[in-house]
Amino acid sequence: xKKIATIVIILVIILATLGxxxxxxxxxxxxxxxxxxxxxxxxxxxxxxxxxxxxxxxSDAYGLTAYILNLVRIYSIPLCFLGIAISAIYQYxxxxxxxxxxxxxxxxxxxxxxxxVICQILPLAFAIVVKFGRG
Numbered sequence: 001x002k003k004i005a006t007i008v009i010i011l012v013i014i015l016a017t018l019g020x021x022x023x024x025x026x027x028x029x030x031x032x033x034x035x036x037x038x039x040x041x042x043x044x045x046x047x048x049x050x051x052x053x054x055x056x057x058x059s060d061a062y063g064l065t066a067y068i069l070n071l072v073r074i075y076s077i078p079l080c081f082l083g084i085a086i087s088a089i090y091q092y093x094x095x096x097x098x099x100x101x102x103x104x105x106x107x108x109x110x111x112x113x114x115x116x117v118i119c120q121i122l123p124l125a126f127a128i129v130v131k132f133g134r135g
Contacts, residue, residue, distance in 0.1 A: 086108070
């Protein structure tokens with residue numbers, strides 16, 4: 001009786017898997033079209049933003065640099081906050097028992113804060129130098 005029940009369960013699992021694959025295959029076409037249209041919109045927005053920077057700075061090189069610095073500024077915030085959180089765990093949680101780990105956490109925290117400040121100020125400094133330095 002156990003063998004028959006096991007065989008029936010295996011058949012049900014196989015049939016369910018085949019049915020799910022067919023439903024998945026039908027839905028992937030819809031998802032692919034939606035994803036493709038969203039990717040095209042993102043690409044067009046990025047190209048438009050890059051063209052705006054090129055027009056604003058009057059040069060392809062300066063516009064591209066400003067665009068990249070803006071992306072660095074935006075993406076540095078969550079990455080540095082994540083690094084600060086991890087370094088706080090090293091310093092305050094793990095470092096209670098191990099002094100070398102506590103020091104490592106402090107060094108990491110100072111490093112991430114420094115990187116965050118640099119990434120936030122660099123686009124502003126670039127804009128000031130390009131706008132007023134080129135005269």
